[in-house]
Amino acid sequence: MTSTATLHRPRRIKESRALPYLLIAPAVAIVAAVVIWPVVQTVWLSLYSGTIRNTGDFVGVENYQTLFADPDFLRALSNTGVFTVCSVAVELVLGVAVALIINRGFRGRGLVRAVTLVPWAFPTAISAIMFRLMFSDPNGLLSWVAYKLNLISQPILGSQDLMVVAAVIVDIWKTTPFVALLILAGLQTIPGDTLEAAAMDGAGAVQRFFRIVLPLLVPSILIAALFRTLDAYRVYELFWVMGNRQVDSLSTYVYEGVRVSQLQFPTGSAASVFVFITAFIIALFFVIALGARRNKA
Amino acid sequence: MSTSTQRTSRATAVAPAPAEPRRSQEKGLWAFRLLILWLFVVSIAPLLWVMRMSLASAGDIGRAPLELLFAPVTVEAWGRVLSDKTFLATLLNSVIIATTTTLVCMVIGSLAAYAFARFKFRGSNVALVLMLMVSFFPQVAVIIPLFKQFVAWGIINNYPAAIIPNIVFSLPTTIFVLTVFFREIPHSLEEAAKIDGATQLQTFTRVMLPLAVPGLLTAAILTFVNSWNDYLFANTFLFDAKTWTATVQIPQFATQYSIDYGAQAAGALAVTIPLVLVVMIFQRNIVSGLTSGAVKG
Numbered sequence: 006m007t008s009t010a011t012l013h014r015p016r017r018i019k020e021s022r023a024l025p026y027l028l029i030a031p032a033v034a035i036v037a038a039v040v041i042w043p044v045v046q047t048v049w050l051s052l053y054s055g056t057i058r059n060t061g062d063f064v065g066v067e068n069y070q071t072l073f074a075d076p077d078f079l080r081a082l083s084n085t086g087v088f089t090v091c092s093v094a095v096e097l098v099l100g101v102a103v104a105l106i107i108n109r110g111f112r113g114r115g116l117v118r119a120v121t122l123v124p125w126a127f128p129t130a131i132s133a134i135m136f137r138l139m140f141s142d143p144n145g146l147l148s149w150v151a152y153k154l155n156l157i158s159q160p161i162l163g164s165q166d167l168m169v170v171a172a173v174i175v176d177i178w179k180t181t182p183f184v185a186l187l188i189l190a191g192l193q194t195i196p197g198d199t200l201e202a203a204a205m206d207g208a209g210a211v212q213r214f215f216r217i218v219l220p221l222l223v224p225s226i227l228i229a230a231l232f233r234t235l236d237a238y239r240v241y242e243l244f245w246v247m248g249n250r251q252v253d254s255l256s257t258y259v260y261e262g263v264r265v266s267q268l269q270f271p272t273g274s275a276a277s278v279f280v281f282i283t284a285f286i287i288a289l290f291f292v293i294a295l296g297a298r299r300n301k302a
Numbered sequence: 303m304s305t306s307t308q309r310t311s312r313a314t315a316v317a318p319a320p321a322e323p324r325r326s327q328e329k330g331l332w333a334f335r336l337l338i339l340w341l342f343v344v345s346i347a348p349l350l351w352v353m354r355m356s357l358a359s360a361g362d363i364g365r366a367p368l369e370l371l372f373a374p375v376t377v378e379a380w381g382r383v384l385s386d387k388t389f390l391a392t393l394l395n396s397v398i399i400a401t402t403t404t405l406v407c408m409v410i411g412s413l414a415a416y417a418f419a420r421f422k423f424r425g426s427n428v429a430l431v432l433m434l435m436v437s438f439f440p441q442v443a444v445i446i447p448l449f450k451q452f453v454a455w456g457i458i459n460n461y462p463a464a465i466i467p468n469i470v471f472s473l474p475t476t477i478f479v480l481t482v483f484f485r486e487i488p489h490s491l492e493e494a495a496k497i498d499g500a501t502q503l504q505t506f507t508r509v510m511l512p513l514a515v516p517g518l519l520t521a522a523i524l525t526f527v528n529s530w531n532d533y534l535f536a537n538t539f540l541f542d543a544k545t546w547t548a549t550v551q552i553p554q555f556a557t558q559y560s561i562d563y564g565a566q567a568a569g570a571l572a573v574t575i576p577l578v579l580v581v582m583i584f585q586r587n588i589v590s591g592l593t594s595g596a597v598k599g
Binding site: 047050113130134182183190263273277280 | 334344345351352416426429436443445448449469503530534573574577588593
């Protein structure tokens with residue numbers, strides 16, 4: 006590719022106009038085939054009384070009526086809601102704390118940072134197995150401690166409520182490092198001079214944190230919250246594997262409709278449309294909040 | 303208030319500690335060290351405990367934690383897992399699926415990222431936002447139509463049925479990381495290649511890609527981890543141990559070796575330890591990849 010420049014020139018101009026579209030074509034095509042078109046199909050299927058094999062008859066919103074009258078679905082919805090709100094709230098608080106710790110210079114910082122990434126790298130299904138072993142009754146490590154501290158009086162994995170709490174604990178363990186990393190990135194963009202100036206003006210560490218650091222961290226926190234909320238909202242393994250199919254999240258509810266019970270197929274479709282629409286609304290909420298902040302700044 | 307004595311020489315970005323009486327500073331330092339230790343222990347303790355469980359005999363594993371801790375060490379459980387042909391086959395499936403996903407995702411993703419980073423074209427913003435939205439998408443919303451589609455294509459219960467959705471849900475991160483990376487490569491290098499007569503595609507493959515190797519490595523690691531950890535797609539579209547991945551197989555241990563906690567523990571570790579090593583080695587790439595979105599976003 007040295008001295009043949011002139012030979013290619015006319016062709017290149019034509020090439021460059023279509024080229025970007027050609028470059029993104031494979032990505033767009035596969036996303037369209039695996040996400041966009043299937044969503045359209047799911048919406049359509051949710052209006053029919055079919056099974057996985059045949060579509061069945063048009064029934065309008067009947068599937069949705071069945072869905073909202075199904076106590077199992079309502080339970081899955083409340084489980085998912087409680088799980089999402091609790092785990093994300095705790096992860097954000099802990100994430101800020103861990104980010105502040107890691108951000109300080111100390112010996113062995115690299116090692117600590119690497120080690121905090123370990124939980125993040127765990128396959129969720131595997132952490133579910135590992136924690137199920139530790140939650141086993143009565144001698145699993147965590148169950149044993151909980152009994153000793155009089156926190157529980159029954160097997161953790163035998164109670165729906167306790168299983169949701171257990172799922173929250175595992176999620177906090179697993180994804181706080183991720184949140185901390187996102188917040189750390191925001192933390193490192195805060196200019197040191199600002200804080201130094203505040204310190205000189207006599208602001209204490211606590212004051213500096215709440216008046217300066219935290220407000221500047223809000224965009225990072227919002228981004229972390231967006232990622233985490235939508236990820237927690239689609240929780241599947243922690244309920245399916247750790248809860249051993251006794252406790253439902255929205256995702257396991259849908260899964261049962263597809264793979265386990267043919268009778269549930271139409272309501273399963275309706276539930277997946279519900280999950281899609283509500284996830285979209287949650288995402289929109291965060292995007293608007295982020296946009297509002299950016300306009301203010 | 304005399305401010306000159308308040309300056310400290312610590313050059314941390316956040317919260318430079320104001321000069322305080324030495325004793326309380328020393329106390330603070332110890333509290334800080336304890337916090338670090340706590341962080342370290344919490345991150346890694348479940349891994350170590352499950353390791354201990356995997357090294358106990360079937361009789362000892364059900365004992366109370368303190369007795370288990372000091373029980374004799376044996377590799378029986380590891381022997382059972384590592385001689386289990388089914389488990390080894392699923393481990394190989396995991397490698398095949400994650401590797402293929404990563405390779406294809408890098409090709410599709412780098413082409414698209416190059417377009418987003420270097421070309422101005424109509425609809426580029428819409429396409430980019432669409433791609434990034436995929437990362438928030440609840441996967442269960444598409445499993446029903448995808449299931450039907452994969453049956454129709456004859457790839458159900460076959461590697462592509464897991465690979466295709468894994469590619470799609472890794473694309474947003476890949477495209478994002480690489481777009482950010484390509485944008486940072488100076489234009490002058492491409493100009494030089496152009497003057498030397500390279501076509502745009504040649505510029506991409508011979509100039510941009512080699513320079514983007516660190517970015518590609520980051521994106522590849524994130525994709526590999528993501529695909530290795532997938533449970534929902536493998537569990538939905540693959541039916542038996544011939545095709546499904548280790549992540550799906552290990553929870554099956556719970557039924558196969560109903561009370562063999564040792565095998566479950568050893569299996570969980572066998573799947574995770576390679577991943578933990580990857581994370582430790584490529585820590586820097588992972589951190590930069592995970593946070594590039596948060597800072598630039």
